[in-house]
Amino acid sequence: MLSYWILLAAPVISGMAPYRLNGGARKVAVGFGAILLILMIGLRYRVGCDWFNYIVDIDDLNYTGPLQAMEIASDPGYGLVSWLCLKLNLGIYGVNFFCAVIFTWGLFAYAGKQPLRWLTIVVAVPMLIIVVAMGFTRQAAAIGFLMLAFAAFGERNLVKFLIFVALATTFHKTAVIMAPLAIIIDPTRRVGPLIIGGAVSAALVAAFLTSKLDTLTHNYIGNAEWEGEGAAAIYRLGLNLGAAAVFFLCRKRWREKYDDIRLYFVLSLAAVAAFPFAFVEPVAADRMSLYLLPYQAAVFARLPDIYGRRLGLWISLAAVIATAALMVVWFAFANNSWCWKPYGNLLLP
Numbered sequence: 001m002l003s004y005w006i007l008l009a010a011p012v013i014s015g016m017a018p019y020r021l022n023g024g025a026r027k028v029a030v031g032f033g034a035i036l037l038i039l040m041i042g043l044r045y046r047v048g049c050d051w052f053n054y055i056v057d058i059d060d061l062n063y064t065g066p067l068q069a070m071e072i073a074s075d076p077g078y079g080l081v082s083w084l085c086l087k088l089n090l091g092i093y094g095v096n097f098f099c100a101v102i103f104t105w106g107l108f109a110y111a112g113k114q115p116l117r118w119l120t121i122v123v124a125v126p127m128l129i130i131v132v133a134m135g136f137t138r139q140a141a142a143i144g145f146l147m148l149a150f151a152a153f154g155e156r157n158l159v160k161f162l163i164f165v166a167l168a169t170t171f172h173k174t175a176v177i178m179a180p181l182a183i184i185i186d187p188t189r190r191v192g193p194l195i196i197g198g199a200v201s202a203a204l205v206a207a208f209l210t211s212k213l214d215t216l217t218h219n220y221i222g223n224a225e226w227e228g229e230g231a232a233a234i235y236r237l238g239l240n241l242g243a244a245a246v247f248f249l250c251r252k253r254w255r256e257k258y259d260d261i262r263l264y265f266v267l268s269l270a271a272v273a274a275f276p277f278a279f280v281e282p283v284a285a286d287r288m289s290l291y292l293l294p295y296q297a298a299v300f301a302r303l304p305d306i307y308g309r310r311l312g313l314w315i316s317l318a319a320v321i322a323t324a325a326l327m328v329v330w331f332a333f334a335n336n337s338w339c340w341k342p343y344g345n346l347l348l349p
Contacts (some may be wrong), residue, residue, distance in 0.1 A: 001331070001341065001342070001343070003039060003093070003326075003343040003348075004130060004340075006325065007036075007037070007040060007125055007129065007307065007322065008122065008125045008126075010033060010036060011033065011121040011122045011125070012118070012320055014029055014033065014118050014146060015027070015116065015117075015118030015119055015122065015316075016208070022135050026183075029116075029177075030108060030112075033108075033111060033121070033136055034108050036102050037100070037104045037107070037129070037201075038097070038100045038101055039103050039141075039345070039347065040134075040345065041096070041099075041103065041104070041129070041133045042093070042095065042096045042097030042098075042099070042100030042101070043093060043096070043097065043136055043345050043347055044062060044335050044343070044344065044345055045344035045345055045346055046344050047134050047336030047339070047340055047343060047344060048134050048135035048136075048137075048339055048340065049135060049339035050136070050137075051057060051339070052138060053349075054092055054095070054113050055098075057073065058082045058084070058085070058086055058091065058092055058095060058097070059147070060072060061073070061079070061082055061083050061086055061226035062086065062179075064083065065083075066080055066083050066084075068126060069082060069083035069305045070279065072084075074171055075138055075170060075173060075322035076170050077167065077170030077171045078099075078138050078139070078170070080094075081098050081099070082094055082095050082255065088269045088283065089184075090281065091172065093346060095137065096137060096139075099137050099140055099141040099144075099171075100133065100140075100282040101146040102140075102141045102145060102171075103133050103140045103144035104261040105144060105145070106143065106145060106146070106147030106148045106151075107124065107144065107147055108121075108130075108148060109148055109151045109205055110147035110150055110151050110234040110294055110298070111124075111297075113150075113151050113154050114152075114298055114301055114302065116218040116301050116302070116305055117304060117314070119301040119316055119319060119320075120297050120301040121273035121297075122301075122320055123296075123297040123300045123301050123318070123319060123323055124293070124297040125323060125327070126323060126326045126327045126330055127236065127239070127293055127296075127326075127330075128143070128294065128297060130242065130327075130340065131292065131340075132276050132290055134340065135150065135339070135340070136183045136290070138171050138172045139174075139175075139287070139290055140156075141168075141169040141170075141171040141172070141173040141190065142169070142172035142175040142291075143168070143175075143290065143293070143294065144168075144289060144293060145164045145165070145167045145171065145175070145177055146165065146168045146178055147294050148160075148164040149161045149162075149164035149165045149168065149178065149295060150263065150295075150297065151183065152164060153185055154219070154259075154260050154263075156185055156186045157185075158182055158185050160200065161181070161182055162179070162182055165178050165179045165182075166341065167316075174287065174288060174291075177288065181263065181266065184262045184263070184266065196282075203311070216285055224241045224324050232282075232286065232334065232335070232336075233249065233278040233282035233283065233285055233286035233289075234278045234279070234282070235276045236275075236286055236289055237271075237274055237275045237286065237289050238275070238278075239296055240271040240289055240291065240292045240293075240295075240313065241270060241271055241272060243268070243292075243295065243299040243300060244267075244268040244269075244271040244272050244299075245297050246299055246300065246303065247264055247266055247268045248268060248304070248349065249266075250306055251265075253307075254302075254306065255307045257305070257306060258302075264298075264299065266293065266297075267292060267295040268295075270292065271289075271292055271295070271296075273291075274288065274289050278304070281324070291339065296326075300319055303319070304316045304319070
């Protein structure tokens, strides 16, 4: 458990240190934080409930070629990485490390676009970093690419946005649901993004989603294996719903300070629309809601900036305390938190 608290304490100390780092020192701090995160995620040992399932999956690729591996793995990007790591004798640790690099790259790029980088990372620790990045390797890599896509959205770079969404889809096909955001990426150029975004979205759906629709339906809808996941779904979707409520309450201030309101407006609507499904198809709703976790972290982490320096300090403190409380509650009461305890790592004795 100490390792997880270090993971939370590192960005807290960096963000609340009583001094301002210059450009060079700031880059060193960011680099150190990124390396720490990559090592903790990428070299974890027996962490997450799917740990042994991932080992079985990679063992299935032992006597295949790269194209077969991409087909067997269902998600071609993940399959190709797994095959390469197997041939290089890196095994599951090579796969995890590669995916950890993608996730961390995306997280720090996305957090770097926020007014309070370190607070964004702090808020992301319990659900996005510990639960997802250390438990759902494929979706963690997909979310890493999606965070790069969100950063590109802020730059109004349509090509980069679509490239990163496409890469995300090769690691988990459900990431394709973010492709239609391309339509609203630039309000001054309505026709181009509409045509290109619509065409690319349709192509990605056809390439990665429709061919595996039966498998996805079997895995996520009405599957008795996931019975009991309803409480976790309500919990996680409730946090996204809380972020949406915060956004709508602060929408006027948001519009005055930031120019990405279109993205957060659509994601907030998605968070509201997804919540009722936690009571109908909790597993499917929960897995899709994982893509909103970066949005959730950014919304909560922007509150101090929205309300100014004096009030913002107290909001930041409240956010840190709430995040720590969330970790305590999850580790104490989540029905699958035992899969993360104790934390193991190849670098630890």
